[in-house]
Amino acid sequence: MEEFSGLHPREVVRRVSSSLGCSPSSPQVAAYFDENDDLRHLRQHFLMPKVADLPASDLSIVDGGEECIYLCGNSLGLQPKMTRKYLEEELDKWARTGVHGHTDGSRPWAWAENNLEDLMAKVVGAKTSEVALMNGLTVNLHLLMLSFYKPTQSRHKVLLEAKAFPSDHYAVESQIRLRGLNPRHSMLMLSPREGEETLRTADILEAIEKEGDSIAVVMLSGVQYYTGQLFDMAAITQAGQQKGCFVGFDCAHAAGNVELKLHDWGVDFACWCSYKYLNSGAGGLAAAFVHEKHQHSIQIVLIFPGVSGFRLSNQPILLVCPLQASLEVFNLTSMQALRRKSVLLTGYLENLIQHYFSEDPAEPGKPHVRIITPSDPQQRGCQLSLAFSVPIRKVYQELERRGVVCDMREPNVLRIAPTPLYNSFSDVHRFISTLKDALAACRGQ
C-alpha cells in the first residue's frame, strides 16, 4: 500500500472505495485493505480468543466459533504463540538440571534478559547499551527519578499531565515528598484548555518556556492512556533541555505502538511496561532507558554496579520467555512498517465512526460518538478514545455479548485500540457493525 503513503487515511479510504465502486463503509474496503496488508500474516503469530471462550458472549446472537474482535491490546496484548514452547523449554531445563540452568541452555538464567536488549532497543529507537529489562514500570520510574530528580531551592518542580496514569501521579508525588518538598508547590500539572481534552503541543512548550527554570524534571507519558494523545516527544525533550531540565517519558502506551527514537531525540530517561503492545502477559518484564550521554555522569542512586548500574537483581526467566516470543515477532518487521499500517487502520476506524456515529442534528435522540483522541495521525497512536452521548455501561455489555473485547471508562468512554501486529481492517469493520447492533439493542430497551 505504498502508493498511499503520505495521504491522509480519509483520502486513502475515499480513493479505494471509489476505485472499487462501493461506499467507504462497505466491507469490500476492509477486504481490500486486508488483501494488500503486507503485515497481515503477523496475526498468525498470536493466539486470538474465540467468541465462545469469552465470559460474556451470548451464543444465541453470535457465532461462538468465530474469532473475537479483540481491540484491547492497549490494555493486555495477545499471547505470542511461541510463549508456551519457550516456557516449557525453561521448565524442562529447571526440572532436568536444577541450578545449572543459570549458565546452560539457550537462555542461561543469569543473563537471559540481556539477550533481548537489542530487540527491545530496536523497538524504542535506542542503543542496546541504553536499555535494561527489569522489574515493573513503577519500580523503574522510581529508580530513574531517584537519580534524575535532584531538586534544588530554585529548580524543584516536576512537570506532568494533570490526568497522568495514577501510578505515575502517585510516584511523582511520593518522590517530591521524599525530598521534603510539597507536591502542591513542586508538582506542576498540565491541564488541557477549557472545553478541550488533549494538550496542545504549543501549550506544553509554553509552560516549559515559562516555568522551565524552576522545573527539575519533565515527566510525561509518550502516549496518554486516557485520551490516546501522542506527545511530540522530540520537541518537548528539546524544549525541556534548553531550559536545563531533565526530560523523561513513561512509554507504557508508546512502546510497540508508535515509532520511538529515544536515542536520537536525546531523551534523558524512559520506562515502560511490556504487557500492553509488547504482549508479554500480565505483569510482564518492564524496561528502562537511560541515554548513553549520562553513562558516566548520572549518579545511580540505588546501586548496583549506563542503565546497567540500575539493575538490582537477576530477572525472572519465566518473564523473559513471553517477551522473547513477542520481540521476535516485532523483529519480523519494523516499527516503521507497523506504524504505517497503524495510521491507516486507525484512520479507517475513525472514518467509520464518523460516518455512522457523528452527531446528527436531524436525529437529536440518536446516540453519537465524539472522538477525544487528536485527529492528526501524528498526534496519536493506534488507540481512539470514544466519548458517547449515552452512558457506556450498557453499550459495553452489548458489545461484550457480541464478542468484542475493548476497554470501558465510565461514565461514557470506550477505548478502542486496533493493533497493527494482529488486528485487521475486517476486525475494525466488524467492530463498527457490532457497535451499531449494540447501540440499537440499547435503544430497544
Add this chain to the structure above:
Amino acid sequence: MEEFSGLHPREVVRRVSSSLGCSPSSPQVAAYFDENDDLRHLRQHFLMPKVADLPASDLSIVDGGEECIYLCGNSLGLQPKMTRKYLEEELDKWARTGVHGHTDGSRPWAWAENNLEDLMAKVVGAKTSEVALMNGLTVNLHLLMLSFYKPTQSRHKVLLEAKAFPSDHYAVESQIRLRGLNPRHSMLMLSPREGEETLRTADILEAIEKEGDSIAVVMLSGVQYYTGQLFDMAAITQAGQQKGCFVGFDCAHAAGNVELKLHDWGVDFACWCSYKYLNSGAGGLAAAFVHEKHQHSIQPALLGWWGHNLQTRFQMTNVMELQPGVSGFRLSNQPILLVCPLQASLEVFNLTSMQALRRKSVLLTGYLENLIQHYFSEDPAEPGKPHVRIITPSDPQQRGCQLSLAFSVPIRKVYQELERRGVVCDMREPNVLRIAPTPLYNSFSDVHRFISTLKDALASRDHNN
C-alpha cells in the same frame, strides 16, 4: 521419630546404629531414618534431576538413570510438580480470554498474589496482613530501607555483617549515600573474632549495646549465606529495639529453611526471595514483611497505584487512598507467571509445617555433620590426607540446613569430581563447598550417597594429581 526429639543428632545416630547393630556410617542408618521419615513423601511433589541430564555427569563412572544428589536447594530449589499445570492454566486463560484473565478464573491476575499471602505468612510466622509478595528481594529491601532508615545527626548507622551478601552490602551502601552520609562512618560492619568465621551472638549483642544509640537500623541476614549461621533473631531484635533501633532481616536463606516467628519476635521489617528454599524458580516472586505495629506509623516512601485501596483503585482518581501496613508498599500488579510456581511450592509447605520440616532438618544436617566428621576430620596420623573443617556452627539452633565445608585442598578439582558423579552443590573458591540437604525433598540416603561420592571424589582427585 518423635522418640528422639530433644536429643542431639549425634546421639540419635549413635542410638539408631546401636539398635541396628551397625556402624553409624553404615547405609543402614540412612535407610532406617528414611523409613521413619514422616515427610519422605513430600519428595514426590518435586522434579528431581536425573544424573544423565546434568551437564558434567560422566556416565562411564556413574549410572545416568539414577536421581542425582541435589544438595543445592540453598541456591535454587527444585521445581514443584504442579508448576507446569498452573502455568498452563494461565497460558490457556490468556489465550482464550485475553484481558478478561485479570478478573476471571481461579487466579484472577489483578489479585492472584494476594491469594498466596496466608500460605507465605505461615512459613515465616507472620500475619497475612504483614506480608506482601512483590518485586525482587533487593527492590524490596530498598523500599523498606527508604521507610525505616531515617538517620539523624546522632543516630545514623546501619549495622550489618562484614561479609553480607553483596546485594545487601551495595543496597545499604547506596541507601547511606542517598542520605548524603558516608558509608565509612555510617556502615557499621560486624566481623567475626580473629581466627573465627561466625559471629558470636554475645558479640552482636554487645555491639548493639555499645553503639546502639548511633544505630538507626540493624539489618542482618537471618541465615548467613556463606557460613550458614542462623542468627538469634529474637535476641537481636529485642536488643536493637531496646536501644531505639529498627531491626530488619534479609531472610533469603531463612525463609522455608528455619522456623521464623517474625510477628512474635517483633521484627520491624524483613524481605526474602523465593527461589531458594521456596522453590519458585530463577528470579521468582520476592516478599516483604512489615510488622503490624507499624501499620499506621511507617509510611512507604515510594508509591504506586497498587498501594491504593483495591475497592477504588481502578477509579483512577489520582487521589491516593493508601492501604495500611506493607500493602501500601505495593507498586504494581505482580506477574501471574511468577505466582504459579510459588503457589505450587507453598501448597507443598502447607501439607506440613515449618516445625516438622525443621525437626527433620536438624536430624538430616546433623547426620551429614556426623558423617563428615567421621570420614573427613583432620587426622594427625595422616597429614597428607585431605580433611574438612565445618565452618557452620555445630549447635543445631545456630544453623539452618546448610553446612559450609572448608577443605584443606583447593576445591575446584573436588567439585569437578563430584559433578562427574552426579552431585549438585555449591562451590566457593578457593576451598569451600556449601551443602544444603533440604528437608522438603532430600533424604538421609541422599546424604549417605553424597558422603560416599565425596570419598570417591577426593580419592580420584588424589589419584589424578
